[in-house]
Amino acid sequence: MYFPYFIAYMLAGFIISLAVLFWALRHGQFQDQERLRYLPLADRSHPSAIKAGRLNRLEGYLMLGLACAGLMCTAAVLFFTLWRWR
Amino acid sequence: MADHAAHALEPNPTARAFCLTSAFWFAVATTAGLWAAGYLIAPDFMANIAYLQFGRLRPIHVNLVLFGFVTPGLLAAAFYYVPRLTRTELFSQRLGVLTAWLWNLTVTVGIVSLSLGFSQGREYAELVWPVDMLVVLVFALVGVNLIMTVHRRREPVLYVSIWYVFAAVVLTALTYALGNVIWRPDTGALLGIPDAILLWFYGHNIFGLLLTPLSLGVAYYVIPIVTRNPLYSHTLSLLGFWSLLVVYTHIGTHHLLQVPVPTWLKVVAIVDSIAMVIPVMAFLINIWYTARGKLGEIHADIAGKFIFTGTIWYFFVSIQGSVMALPQVQRITHFNNWTVGHAHIGVLGFAGMIALGGMYFILPKLSGKPLYSRFLADLQYWLVLIGITGFLVILTTVGLIQGNAWFNGETVYRVLPEIHLYYVLRLSAGLAILSGAYIGLYNMVRTLFFNPGVQA
Ligand code: HEM
Numbered sequence A: 001m002y003f004p005y006f007i008a009y010m011l012a013g014f015i016i017s018l019a020v021l022f023w024a025l026r027h028g029q030f031q032d033q034e035r036l037r038y039l040p041l042a043d044r045s046h047p048s049a050i051k052a053g054r055l056n057r058l059e060g061y062l063m064l065g066l067a068c069a070g071l072m073c074t075a076a077v078l079f080f081t082l083w084r085w086r
Numbered sequence B: 001m002a003d004h005a006a007h008a009l010e011p012n013p014t015a016r017a018f019c020l021t022s023a024f025w026f027a028v029a030t031t032a033g034l035w036a037a038g039y040l041i042a043p044d045f046m047a048n049i050a051y052l053q054f055g056r057l058r059p060i061h062v063n064l065v066l067f068g069f070v071t072p073g074l075l076a077a078a079f080y081y082v083p084r085l086t087r088t089e090l091f092s093q094r095l096g097v098l099t100a101w102l103w104n105l106t107v108t109v110g111i112v113s114l115s116l117g118f119s120q121g122r123e124y125a126e127l128v129w130p131v132d133m134l135v136v137l138v139f140a141l142v143g144v145n146l147i148m149t150v151h152r153r154r155e156p157v158l159y160v161s162i163w164y165v166f167a168a169v170v171l172t173a174l175t176y177a178l179g180n181v182i183w184r185p186d187t188g189a190l191l192g193i194p195d196a197i198l199l200w201f202y203g204h205n206i207f208g209l210l211l212t213p214l215s216l217g218v219a220y221y222v223i224p225i226v227t228r229n230p231l232y233s234h235t236l237s238l239l240g241f242w243s244l245l246v247v248y249t250h251i252g253t254h255h256l257l258q259v260p261v262p263t264w265l266k267v268v269a270i271v272d273s274i275a276m277v278i279p280v281m282a283f284l285i286n287i288w289y290t291a292r293g294k295l296g297e298i299h300a301d302i303a304g305k306f307i308f309t310g311t312i313w314y315f316f317v318s319i320q321g322s323v324m325a326l327p328q329v330q331r332i333t334h335f336n337n338w339t340v341g342h343a344h345i346g347v348l349g350f351a352g353m354i355a356l357g358g359m360y361f362i363l364p365k366l367s368g369k370p371l372y373s374r375f376l377a378d379l380q381y382w383l384v385l386i387g388i389t390g391f392l393v394i395l396t397t398v399g400l401i402q403g404n405a406w407f408n409g410e411t412v413y414r415v416l417p418e419i420h421l422y423y424v425l426r427l428s429a430g431l432a433i434l435s436g437a438y439i440g441l442y443n444m445v446r447t448l449f450f451n452p453g454v455q456a
């Protein structure tokens, strides 16, 4: 009989998470969500709003194409693996 | 381009020390990986050097990538953005630098002890007790520094990245101690099946509750800045955070589906592995919507480029992972190179790429000068990307060959000659990653120390 320990552990994790959740609720951590969206942008030290060149855009599309190809490979592998298991 | 524009100098010796730590161990770790890959091609090369046998090099490689390269790289970024997001200073730079030194000491003692043959033989928990204690100590020190920083914050509400960093640091300190059974210094293990369950509960948390939240924290900070778009939804990001905590913490048993552990634990693990779609998509939808229409801008910024690519790998590794947790699929993919492929796209493609992006984001700020060479950074990006894609294709193919052969009752030794060629290919893909690591190290050192650029 060892798994009561695991259940106890999971429960402990659950209770701690709940405690933190309640702390967050009581301390207004779920308010002001609209303002929080902008918080990283306060970092003005990053010379941003870099205009993308044509090459950058091309690179972006190339990556997107690669990602789609990867997705198709994943689908194919999944299909063939499960197909064996019909 | 981003890196030629002015950067304000923001001295942060802690972030700087963690950057250098990460870049240095990245180079050493890939060297060990390449060496290990050599053994898989020619098992008796270096036959007489005990400290460098495969059985020792493998845990050295794995511990180095986890604790030498990826974690410090992600922490470097965290040491930069936590003070900024809380509008305060880091609690103690002195403590931070001390932690970085201790961190390096821990990693060094760890690999020396592994190469001398001191190992507890449990995956991701090989390090012996004294090193375990050092690991717990450094995580605790990082935790204290960050908690005190947040305690003194001037911004009352915590941005999602901060939630993620805390989850990572605090939970890892705890699960590391538990998973390494530190109350039994001699073996660092329980007995039998309960030990396997505990080990994989912990092992999975290394990816799920250390690398993943630290990486998501960096992406949530950098992508809005690079695109100059506000985060798509902060509420959605918090939803993703809490669902990650609920779901990710007990899926470790999906590593043990072929083992006689209680069925209910397997069911919990499988169901939660599928449910991982929720936190994963909450994050990806948020980040990709934030970046919407700015793909070109992202690629013009080296940090954005690394991090955005990391999010795409996150998509792949997670979809693949959910599928791998299905028992039918795992009957073929378990115990072979398929899983090694998954491990590399997860730890390098996702977390490693984001760590590199985070470091490239902060390096110009730490030195107050542009990056030493944008070209070298681009080169590193492509080398790592080509290498990791090669790894995925090669290792997945080998995995399917091995898995199907064994499933059909073929003996191991008859399969080995068939997969030899793939091991040669894997080594060559590894060479690309290795060169990328050394180029990155050079570029980062030049940016921080011998940078001819003009200070802003
Ligand atoms: C030169 C590049 C690299 C090479 C040649 C390489 C090679 C290897 C080899 C040979 C193994 C042992 C696999 C086995 O037991 O069959 C391994 C495992 C592993 N490597 Fe690498 N590696 C490289 C880079 C990296 C990087 C950069 C990362 C992460 C950032 C990484 C993460 C891992 C992980 C997590 C494992 C454990 C895999 C598992 O147990 O399933 N590797 N690697």
Ligand code: HEM
Binding pocket: B123, B207, B208, B211, B212, B254, B255, B273, B274, B276, B277, B280, B317, B318, B319, B320, B321, B322, B323, B324, B325, B330, B333, B334, B335, B339, B342, B343, B344, B345, B346, B347, B350, B351
């Ligand atoms: C939805 C998310 C994910 C799921 C459901 C998942 C699922 C799995 C499963 C089922 C295995 C065991 C495969 C087997 O032994 O047959 C595994 C292994 C592994 N996963 Fe994932 N994964 C996920 C994401 C990740 C991420 C993000 C990382 C890295 C940061 C990662 C790193 C690893 C590593 C290193 C292993 C190899 C463990 C070993 O040494 O055996 N995974 N994953």
